[in-house]
Amino acid sequence: MRFFIFLLLGLVLFSCAEQQRFQPFQTVSITPVYEDSVSIRAITFLDGRTLAFAGSKGIYGTVDVASHKVRANVQTYDSITPAFRAVGNTSNDFFMLSIDSPALLYKTGDQGKMELVYKEEGAGVFYDCMAFWNDTEGIAVGDTVDGCLSIIITRDGGNTWTKIPCTDLPEGMEGEGAFAASNSNIALVGNQAWIGTTAGRVYHSTDKGTTWSVQRTSIVHEAETQGIYSMAFYDENTGFAIGGDYTQPESNQANKIITHDGGKTWSLIADGQEPNYKSCVQFVPNSEGKGLVALGFTGISYSGDGGENWKSFSDESFFTLRFLNDSVAYAAGSNRIAKLVFK
Numbered sequence: 001m002r003f004f005i006f007l008l009l010g011l012v013l014f015s016c017a018e019q020q021r022f023q024p025f026q027t028v029s030i031t032p033v034y035e036d037s038v039s040i041r042a043i044t045f046l047d048g049r050t051l052a053f054a055g056s057k058g059i060y061g062t063v064d065v066a067s068h069k070v071r072a073n074v075q076t077y078d079s080i081t082p083a084f085r086a087v088g089n090t091s092n093d094f095f096m097l098s099i100d101s102p103a104l105l106y107k108t109g110d111q112g113k114m115e116l117v118y119k120e121e122g123a124g125v126f127y128d129c130m131a132f133w134n135d136t137e138g139i140a141v142g143d144t145v146d147g148c149l150s151i152i153i154t155r156d157g158g159n160t161w162t163k164i165p166c167t168d169l170p171e172g173m174e175g176e177g178a179f180a181a182s183n184s185n186i187a188l189v190g191n192q193a194w195i196g197t198t199a200g201r202v203y204h205s206t207d208k209g210t211t212w213s214v215q216r217t218s219i220v221h222e223a224e225t226q227g228i229y230s231m232a233f234y235d236e237n238t239g240f241a242i243g244g245d246y247t248q249p250e251s252n253q254a255n256k257i258i259t260h261d262g263g264k265t266w267s268l269i270a271d272g273q274e275p276n277y278k279s280c281v282q283f284v285p286n287s288e289g290k291g292l293v294a295l296g297f298t299g300i301s302y303s304g305d306g307g308e309n310w311k312s313f314s315d316e317s318f319f320t321l322r323f324l325n326d327s328v329a330y331a332a333g334s335n336r337i338a339k340l341v342f343k
Contacts (some may be wrong), residue, residue, distance in 0.1 A: 022287050041183060053332060087183060103125050128142055131186040150163065169212055200228060225245050240307055243255055252274055292307055327341060
């Protein structure tokens with residue numbers, strides 16, 4: 001009898017553990033955190049207590065996630081007020097990168113002010129996204145210049161940045177770039193990197209940006225406003241990318257792709273189904289690769305089965321999203337930052 005009691009108890013505990021592992025969300029609640037007349041497309045968590053952001057009109061700052069106290073400042077360069085759409089961080093520093101020429105990349109300075117660590121000028125210069133593998137190695141991506149995608153790399157914690165020459169990159173396509181829509185064109189896992197482009201292609205590196213290959217995908221990319229707007233990887237094998245055409249935001253044709261082999265092959269998923277155009281997609285942490293949240297100015301959508309089926313959670317407009325944990329995220333957009341709680 002004692003054996004059967006223990007067996008039953010074990011089965012109950014196992015069942016409860018299975019249920020706790022992953023439960024799809026049903027709703028989201030949205031709490032305003034910050035409001036100002038700026039566009040914010042880039043956010044990152046410096047740690048479990050602080051969200052950092054940068055946006056238009058040179059604005060940048062932090063949000064204390066416990067108190068929602070906001071500290072904001074404005075960065076200028078000579079007579080220029082930069083527009084920032086890419087941010088990143090290490091354990092020690094916060095980084096922000098402006099679009100257009102001159103591209104201005106700043107890091108946290110020793111004296112409490114932002115320090116300029118990279119500048120690039122020229123026709124076509126336009127940087128879109130930034131990410132870090134670790135505290136010493138990071139990457140930023142911009143549009144095609146002189147025949148190849150613009151990729152800069154740091155190997156010393158962001159103190160110096162070097163542009164990869166075109167001879168070390170796949171041949172670019174005319175007009176190919178990466179939408180500066182949500183600072184999520186780059187996905188990093190381990191030593192790997194994936195970059196989604198406006199041409200519907202995915203650049204892939206297995207050695208932290210030293211060598212690169214490129215794969216074509218079936219995501220819509222016939223017009224300048226079409227292509228991959230955002231991508232995310234749950235692990236080294238499972239990745240998801242979304243986009244479409246922001247000038248035809250209701251279209252959901254060929255705007256979502258998925259890979260289960262680390263980006264060697266990509267397949268259309270939920271084609272002709274919701275969601276429509278979105279500017280950012282993120283995997284839900286601890287969701288076994290099944291939970292996905294995609295958002296844009298068209299609203300917030302959620303999938304609990306790896307992107308096969310989606311549900312619209314809200315019509316509220318945002319540009320970008322990052323998860324603090326497996327149920328709380330922060331989103332930014334036109335004139336605001338908000339806290340999102342999924343249940």
